[in-house]
Amino acid sequence: MLFKTKFMPLAIALAFAGSAGAQEIIKIGHVAPVSGPSAHLGKDNENGAKMAVEELNARPFKINGKPVKFVLVLEDDGGDPKQGTTVAQKLVDAKVNGVIGHLNSGTTVPASKIYFDAGIPQISPSATNPVYTKQKFNTTFRVVANDNKLGGTLGKYAVEKLKAKKIAVIDDRTAYGQGVAGEFVKGAKGPGVSVVDKQFTTDKATDFNAILTSIKAKNPDLVFFGGMDSVGGPLLRQMRALGIKAKYMGGDGVCTESLPKLSGAADESVTCAEAGGVTPDLQKNMDDFVARYKKKYNSDVQLYAPYVYDAVMTMATAMADAKSAEPAKYLPYLAKVKYQGITGPISFDQYGDVKDGALTLFTYTGGKKTKMEVVK
Incomplete structure (x- = not known):
């Protein structure tokens, strides 16, 4: 009896470990400058990715009828193109299923060749240089309007x-x-x-x-x-x-x-x-996100956290549509995805640019960023 009492918890733990191991793990890479002068923007992006992954895992999200677990693989490119390509290769070597990032065009563009060569889909939530999606790489997408x-x-x-x-x-x-x-x-x-x-x-x-x-x-x-x-x-x-x-x-x-x-x-x-915009009919969704973000991180959204959140959700939607998280299998579904995000409807044109990308004009009143108008 002493033997059973002492070792039964271990047996139960092993059984649970085996069950957990059977759950598919989906690795999503995220890259932004969380060091250097733009670290506050990089952290904002990273927080948006964390929110999306936590919410997906809480549902739980299913692919082909089976619950899966999303894991974020976080990298810092420091806003430096050379560092950007180095961490891109790290993500490829880690066999991530997809990449959200990078933040800056200067790091996004050179890194995109590495992801393309590996066949890994990449959605940038903030890089706006037109070159990014004009390289004829079928793995490149963005959820904001370009320059x-x-x-x-x-x-x-x-x-x-x-x-x-x-x-x-x-x-x-x-x-x-x-x-x-x-x-x-x-x-x-x-x-x-x-x-x-x-x-x-x-x-x-x-x-x-x-x-x-x-x-x-x-x-x-x-x-x-x-x-x-x-x-x-x-x-x-x-x-x-x-x-x-x-x-x-x-x-x-x-x-x-x-x-x-x-x-x-x-x-x-x-x-x-x-380089994005929320029309009045979607403002409540954005306000809800901003409030959740503030409660979770005790700070205001800086800029692109909502677009990072939507980028993760868009990638997950394509995986669900394809019934697979394998890059080669869900990539064609990502190209034709239709996702209703908090920032607006997301679908892509032949280059991977978001269709009907909006802009929002702002000024500053009393030290606060103030919306002027949304331009489509």
């Missing part, structure tokens, strides 16, 4: 709504920064409109005195910055310190809840756009 739409719409808005005539443009020389700035210039056309100065910096710069002094001499009425908030915030701060009163505009990289703190000057003279 053609983002930069072009901002350029048009600057001229038509903000009545800008003399425009200065600065970019950080990254794939994202150059791309969105280039598309902005293409869109900023109109009678009497001119780009009076073009300057560039880096994604790690802190001193902008030289380029801003050059810009100040041209007396622009609007300055556009292509880059992330970690540079765009201090740039705006130094603009105002130098007495440059021009309106300030940027893409999704600066369109964060942190911009007021980083700049000390984000107000209604600032216009930015998020």
Whole structure:
């Protein structure tokens, strides 16, 4: 009797372990910069992925009638292209079933070749450079509008709504920064409109005195910055310190809840756009997500956590449709998936770009990011 009492729990534990082992494990890779100047954005993305996986496992989610367990494999690319390809290879070697990421275009694009060669589907929730989906890789998808739409719409808005005539443009020389700035210039056309100065910096710069002094001499009425908030915030701060009163505009990289703190000057003279948009009929779903996020992490959504969440759910939906989590089997289903996300309906065109991608224009009021309008 002593033998049974002592060892019965072990037998039961082994039985449960065998049962758990029979459950299919699906590994989802997630990559974002959780170190470096954009770590606050990378952590925001990572949190969105964690929320999705936890909710899938709580259901539990079934594929071909059987419950499965999703496991996140988290990697940090530091926003660096070389590090991005290194961690991409790590995920391939780990035999992940799919990848959500990367955050930046500069890391997403080079990593995409590695995933393509391995046949692993990749959904970026935030990379906007058009090159990403134009490489003829059938494994690349994104759930936000690209820079053609983002930069072009901002350029048009600057001229038509903000009545800008003399425009200065600065970019950080990254794939994202150059791309969105280039598309902005293409869109900023109109009678009497001119780009009076073009300057560039880096994604790690802190001193902008030289380029801003050059810009100040041209007396622009609007300055556009292509880059992330970690540079765009201090740039705006130094603009105002130098007495440059021009309106300030940027893409999704600066369109964060942190911009007021980083700049000390984000107000209604600032216009930015998020490469995604929620129409009024879907606002309640987004509000519910934001509230859940706040309760779970005790912080506000910075930018793309909802899109990461939707990207994970979209990938899981394709697996369910295919009745398989094997990349080669569910990839064709991902290409034709239809998923109603919290950010809107998600389906992809022939390149892997989200169909009918929306943009949301924001400004800042009382130190808070404030929605202006959704543009489709």
